Amino acid sequence: GESVGLHLPTLSVQEGDNSIINCAYSNSASDYFIWYKQESGKGPQFIIDIRSNMDKRQGQRVTVLLNKTVKHLSLQIAATQPGDSAVYFCAENSGGSNYKLTFGKGTLLTVNP
Amino acid sequence: DVKVTQSSRYLVKRTGEKVFLECVQDMDHENMFWYRQDPGLGLRLIYFSYDVKMKEKGDIPEGYSVSREKKERFSLILESASTNQTSMYLCASGSQGAGNTIYFGEGSWLTVV
Numbered sequence: 001g002e003s004v005g006l007h008l009p010t011l012s013v014q015e016g017d018n019s020i021i022n023c024a025y026s027n028s029a030s031d032y033f034i035w036y037k038q039e040s041g042k043g044p045q046f047i048i049d050i051r052s053n054m055d056k057r058q059g060q061r062v063t064v065l066l067n068k069t070v071k072h073l074s075l076q077i078a079a080t081q082p083g084d085s086a087v088y089f090c091a092e093n094s095g096g097s098n099y100k101l102t103f104g105k106g107t108l109l110t111v112n113p
Numbered sequence: 114d115v116k117v118t119q120s121s122r123y124l125v126k127r128t129g130e131k132v133f134l135e136c137v138q139d140m141d142h143e144n145m146f147w148y149r150q151d152p153g154l155g156l157r158l159i160y161f162s163y164d165v166k167m168k169e170k171g172d173i174p175e176g177y178s179v180s181r182e183k184k185e186r187f188s189l190i191l192e193s194a195s196t197n198q199t200s201m202y203l204c205a206s207g208s209q210g211a212g213n214t215i216y217f218g219e220g221s222w223l224t225v226v
Contacts, residue, residue: 034214036217041220042219042220043117043119043203043217043218043219043220044156044203044217045217046214046216049214089155089156101215103155103156104155105153105154105155106155
C-alpha cells in the first residue's frame with residue numbers, strides 16, 4: 001500500500017539554528033501535502049500546506065519544499081526557538097476528498113537553549 | 114480561527130462501559146473525522162462523516178460507532194469499552210473537496226481499566 005514516512009525520527013538543534021524535517025511519500029498521485037506540529041498533550045496544529053503544482057511555499061519562519069521527482073517533502077524552520085519543540089508530521093492527500101489523508105509517523109524536534 | 118472542541122480531555126472508564134466522545138466544530142465544515150493516535154502507530158482513521166447522518170468506515174472501525182445528527186457535532190461511541198481502546202482520540206473537521214486541510218481538536222485521553 002501507499003505510505004508516508006520520515007527519514008529521521010528525532011532531530012535535536014540549537015536555539016537559533018535552522019531545522020529541516022524530511023518526509024518521503026510513495027504515492028505519485030498525491031496532489032496535496034500538509035505539515036502539522038503536535039506539542040506534548042495537544043492535538044496536531046496545521047502549519048503549512050502545498051499543492052503538487054508548486055515546489056516551494058513560505059510561511060512565517062517556515063518553508064515547505066516539494067520535490068515530485070524523488071517524492072520528497074521537507075519542512076524548514078528558520079531560527080528555531082524552544083517553542084518549536086514538538087513532533088512534526090506530514091500528511092498527503094492521494095486525491096479525492098480530504099478523508100484520504102495519509103499521515104506520517106512524525107519526527108520529534110528538540111530545541112536546546 | 115478554526116475551532117474544533119472536544120468536550121472531554123481526560124476520561125477513565127471501566128471495561129464494558131459505554132463511552133461517548135463529543136466533538137463540535139464552528140466552521141460549518143462538511144467533513145468530520147475521528148482518529149486514534151497511539152505511539153509508533155501514528156494517526157489511524159476510525160470513522161468519518163461527509164454530511165449530516167452520513168458516515169463511512171475508516172481503517173479501524175471495529176468496536177466503534179459514530180453519530181452525526183447536526184452538522185457541527187460528531188460523536189464517537191464505544192459500545193463496550195475494552196482495554197485495547199485506551200488511547201488518545203482526535204476529532205478533526207475540514208471542508209469538502211481535495212486540497213483542503215483538516216483541523217484537529219485538542220484530543221481526548223481515554224483510559225479503560
